[in-house]
Amino acid sequence: MDTPYFERPLFFFDQARFRRSLNEAGSRCIGVFKDAINAANLQFDVRFREGEDVRTLVYERALFIDCILHYAWHQFDWGDDISLLAVGGYGRGELHPKSDIDLLLLMQEDKTEEYVDSLERFITLMWDIGLDIGHSVRSIDQCIEIARDDITVATNIMECRTIVGNPGLCLELQKRSGPEHIWSVKDFFRAKWDEQIARHRKHNNTEYNLEPNIKNAPGGLRDIQTIAWVAKRYFGVRTLKQLGGKDFFTEEEFALLQTGEEYLWRVRYGLHMVAARPEERLLFDHQRNLAKEFGFEDNDQSLAVEQFMHNYYRVVLSLRELNDVLIHYLDEAIFSSSVDAVVKPINPRFRLRDNYIEVTHPEVFKLDPSALLEIFVLMGNDSNIHGVRPETIRLLRESRNLIDDDFRKDPRNIDLFLQLLNCEYALTTQLRRMKRYNILGRYLPEFGRIIGQMQHDLFHIYTVDAHTLAVVTNIRKLRHADASEKFPVAAHCYKRLPKPLLLTIAGLYHDIAKGRGGDHSTLGAVDAYEFCERHGLKKREGRLVAWLVEKHLLMSSVSQKQDISDPDVIHNFAREVGDQLHLDYLYALTVSDINATNPTLWTTWRASLMRQLYLETKRALRRGLENPIDKQDWIDETKETALRRLEDKGLDRERVLKLWEYLGEDYFLRESPADITWHGEAILGHSSPEDLILIQESDHRELVNATQIFIRTRNRGNVFAAVASALDQLNLNIQDARIYNTEKGGYTIDTFYVLDENNQPIGDDPDRIAHIHQVLIDELALVDDYRNTISRRTPRQLKHFATPTRTSLSNDINTGATALEVICPDRPGLLARIGRIFIDFDIQLQNAKIATLGERVEDVFFIVDQDGNPLSDPEVCEKLQQEICKQLDAQVEETANGLS
Structure with missing residues (x-):
């Protein structure tokens, strides 16, 4: 006893x-x-x-x-x-x-x-x-x-x-x-498996959550316990060690189970210590402390916390793979009967048993290593195959060391992998299986290096490998009919592609060089070209794939950071793209990439910017790169169209032209005739001394899907800061700001494009519109004695990404202004604070492009001095950047300390 x-x-x-x-x-x-x-x-x-x-x-x-x-x-x-x-x-x-x-x-x-x-x-x-x-x-x-x-x-x-x-x-x-x-054993197993399915679903069926639950997420401790509970009840034992000799798991699997559990126990033990409570979530609050506790240090390639989480993700991935094998083994042992099984031959190497694929004999992979890829090709071309039988999964894992350089050079294996990328059904499901069984990382060693690799931010909510496979999924979804509703332009582009396989390869390789140091787009382009060369694609196809990988961030950057209403911006982008074929491929890849990075990024605003850039570039390519639009012709045509519309509304031509005397060329270049008509009619009909504020959904929603807020007020320096603060308090996020200061008229005319907290336009809500109008009126009344406080709380997760602010200045030839880029952690009131800094430096804001990417903002401000010229004094430029960094970093520090 x-x-x-x-x-x-x-x-x-x-x-x-x-x-x-x-x-x-x-x-x-x-x-x-x-x-x-x-x-x-x-x-x-x-x-x-x-x-x-x-x-x-x-x-x-x-x-x-x-x-x-x-x-x-x-x-x-x-x-x-x-x-x-x-x-x-x-x-x-x-x-x-x-x-x-x-x-x-x-x-x-x-x-x-x-x-x-x-x-x-x-x-x-x-x-x-x-x-x-x-x-x-x-x-x-x-x-x-x-x-x-x-x-x-x-x-x-x-x-x-x-x-x-x-x-x-x-x-x-x-x-x-x-x-x-x-x-009974059957009822118990079914209940525990259903419990696991529901638990995994709650955690998005992925091991790769940014703040994973080490107990309940896929690959976590509960997965190990589920295996143990069912096995103990089925075999009638008290501990897993007693299962030795019962052919339940191999020695290697038992060792993996033990070492994986020990690792998660150590993480959990440390988590409880640093959290000082029964915490099971690896919150950002604790990841850095645990990385230090586990001995990781920052290096040139990655942060200590990224190394720690990379290790964590690899462990839980291996445990989920093992859970997959053992749960299916128990399923067969408990429910299946070899007498009743339906067996259907496929070829000499594989057969189906109750719609699960298995090898015909244990030596299949040893005698024919190409079968390591063939099995996934078979599943990718037959939707009736539900999965792989446990014993065959074990053989896959035991045989994966056969994948070496000679295997990768074998023409048959090269052909099989291309067949897989062209398969009819669930390509990403097969790639995920290959990743889980460590087949994909061995066939593509460059992919193996990104498995479990994370980036410590809120912008990339998945590890690099999970994101990459999500991009491939999104690309494949563009084939389906429902894609035309959600992504009409991207679906149209996909249908026009002469060889969709090239887009799939570009998606697979677009982030392949993450974590190596240097520009991952440039390094990845080299890998992508080598893949195409090794897999027998034509040189022009390889160049196209490499170009897509190298330029996969270009379209997103131009649409969000440059003024795409400027013909010169469109012309320069069209020259970079070169032709309609490259534009279609790049647009489809960019849409797939953004939607796989973070679901919250694909807002109506970002979609409209991308769509506008695509359509304007398409027109430029049709017109011919040698025939760019003349800016003055554009301005004259806009004025003439708007003037006709205003006259049709009964407004006097002379009054309109007199109003326009105070507005510069930028206004007619960037605003549509419809909006100019809307503004002009309201201004000329406004007799009240009160500021004029107009709010509406965009009239051209096929291009711009946001709520427009138009403001005309006396030209005072604090206007942008006041409006930015008011909109912040209203939980409205500025996506674009167009500022037109009219020195002669003494007014500023500003247009703000905003979305609500759910990244949607405000819609037809009279009460809310009236409230927004009143808050702006009240805030503008305080402009001359503007307050310096922001009351909104910073979300918990944002407090843990206190990266230093970075700025850059360059004179923009197209706009005749200085482009100031600010990259820093997102915080409530950030735009208002920057606006006040502009006031202190006697700087006028002409335009602002606002991009919030997770916890980080990448905002571009087009600014000029008091005389309307780009900033030319190096000392002023240096002091401006220093002050922005100083104030924004101080705000971040205050927030991190709970003072903001």
């Missing part, structure tokens, strides 16, 4: 001394218990930081709590018909620093009233001495009744154990809750 827990040696805990202290304290024993617990916690923490085996720490902590509970139990009177049981993880003898201590006070019969005083005092003592317990008080019959309907209770009973009291009660409970009485 096992030695009772409280009699096993705990060398750090002097039980004889503890008993003497208890006897001396008498009824005032709380301090004795608390001192012992605090001392134990301190020595556990020291041992963890010194690198002691985490299993020892987890088991010894449970054993120590067993001792404490044993002594606490004997402070009260009990009979032989009640016992104290450990359940949950504690029932397995595992206890992390801040985990709940789950207890069951089990009675032979329901005698709660008889023990009510002792029970209440015992539970009160637990809380008084600082133990976070979860407890229930039940009879055996009550436990069985509840367990019959609740799989969680049934699972807990499987692993319960007696801490103190009558051990026979626990044995009887486990006997009566066995699979022959409640929850």
Whole structure:
């Protein structure tokens, strides 16, 4: 018989001394218990930081709590018909620093009233001495009744154990809750698998969440426990070690299970320590601290936190792969019968068994290594194949070392991989399977290097490999009919592509060089060209793919950071693209990339910018690169169209022309005839001394899908700062700002394009529009004595990305202004703060392009001096950039300290 827990040696805990202290304290024993617990916690923490085996720490902590509970139990009177049981993880003898201590006070019969005083005092003592317990008080019959309907209770009973009291009660409970009485093996397995499916779905079915839950996310501790629970119930054992020799897992798989669990235990143990609470989420708050705790340091290629998370993602990926194999093995063992199985031959190497593919004999991959790729091609061309049988997955894993340089050069394997990229069904599903079984990373070593690689920001919410496969998914979706509704231009482009395979390859390689240092687009283009060359594509096709990889950020950058209403910007971009073919490929790739980076990035505004850039560039290419639009012709045509419309509305031509005298060329270059008509009619009909504010959905929504806010007010320096602050308080995000200062007229005419907190236009909401109008009126009334406070709170996640502000200045030939780019962490009130800095430097803002990318903003401001000229004084330029960096970094620091 096992030695009772409280009699096993705990060398750090002097039980004889503890008993003497208890006897001396008498009824005032709380301090004795608390001192012992605090001392134990301190020595556990020291041992963890010194690198002691985490299993020892987890088991010894449970054993120590067993001792404490044993002594606490004997402070009260009990009979032989009640016992104290450990359940949950504690029932397995595992206890992390801040985990709940789950207890069951089990009675032979329901005698709660008889023990009510002792029970209440015992539970009160637990809380008084600082133990976070979860407890229930039940009879055996009550436990069985509840367990019959609740799989969680049934699972807990499987692993319960007696801490103190009558051990026979626990044995009887486990006997009566066995699979022959409640929850048969089949029912238990189905319930636990459904539980896992729901749990994975809650975490987006990915191991790669930015702030993963180490317990419940795919590949987490719960996946390991699910395997153990089902296997224990099926095989009738208490521990996984007892399954040796039952052909449930191989020695390699058991070792992987053990090392993976140990790693996650160590992460969880450290997480509980740094969080000082039972935290299971790897929040940004803790990732950096844990990276340091685990010995990672920043280097030229990556941050310490990125290295730590890279390691974490690789471990959970391998554990999810193992979970996949073992769960399917149990599924077959529990449900399938070889007698009833439907077997259908495919070829000499593969066959289907109940719609799951398997090898025809164990030597298939050894005799024909090309079958390592062929199996995925077969699945990609037959939608009736549901997956791979567990034994074949094991053979894949055992045989993947056959993929070497000779394998990669083999013409048959090259042809098979191209067949896979052209397959009819679920390409990305096959690529994900290949990644999970470490086939893809071996066939494409450059892809293997990005598996599990993260970027520590809120812009890239997936690891590089997960993002890459999401891009491929989005590209493939462009074939489907419903894509024409969500991405009409991209779907149209895709249908025009002479060879969609080239777009798929570009998607697979566009971020392949992330994490190497240097420009990943340039480095990736080299890899992409080499892939095309090795796979027998024509040189012009290889050049196109390499160009797409090199330029995959170009279209997004131009649409968001440059004034795409300027004909010169369109002409320069058209020259970069060269022809319609390159434009179609690039547009489809860019849309697929943005939507795979972060779902929140594809706003109506960003979509409209991309669409406008595509259509204007298409017109420029049709016109011919040798025939660019003349700016003056553009301006004259816009004026004439707007003037006709205003005259049709009964407005006097002379009054309109007089109004336009105060407006510069930029206004007629950047505004549409429809908006100029809208502005002019309102201004000439506005007789009130109050500021003029107009709010509407864009009239040309096929190009611009946002809410326009037009403001005409006296030309005072604080206007932009005031409007930016007001819109910030209203939870409206500025996407574009067009500022027209009219020195002669004494007014500023500004147009702001905004989206709400859900990245949507405001819509037809009269009450909200009236509220926005009034807030702007009130704010503009304070312009001359403008306040310097922002009241909105910074979201929690943003506080952990305090990267230094970066700025750059360059004179823009097209606009005749200085382009100031500001890249910094996003914070409430940022635009208002920058606006006030412009005031301090006597700088006028002409235009602003606002781009928020996760936690980072990349804003471009087109500015001039008081005389309307680009900034030319190097000293002023330097001081301006320094002041922006100083103030914005100070704001970030205040926010991080909880002061903002």
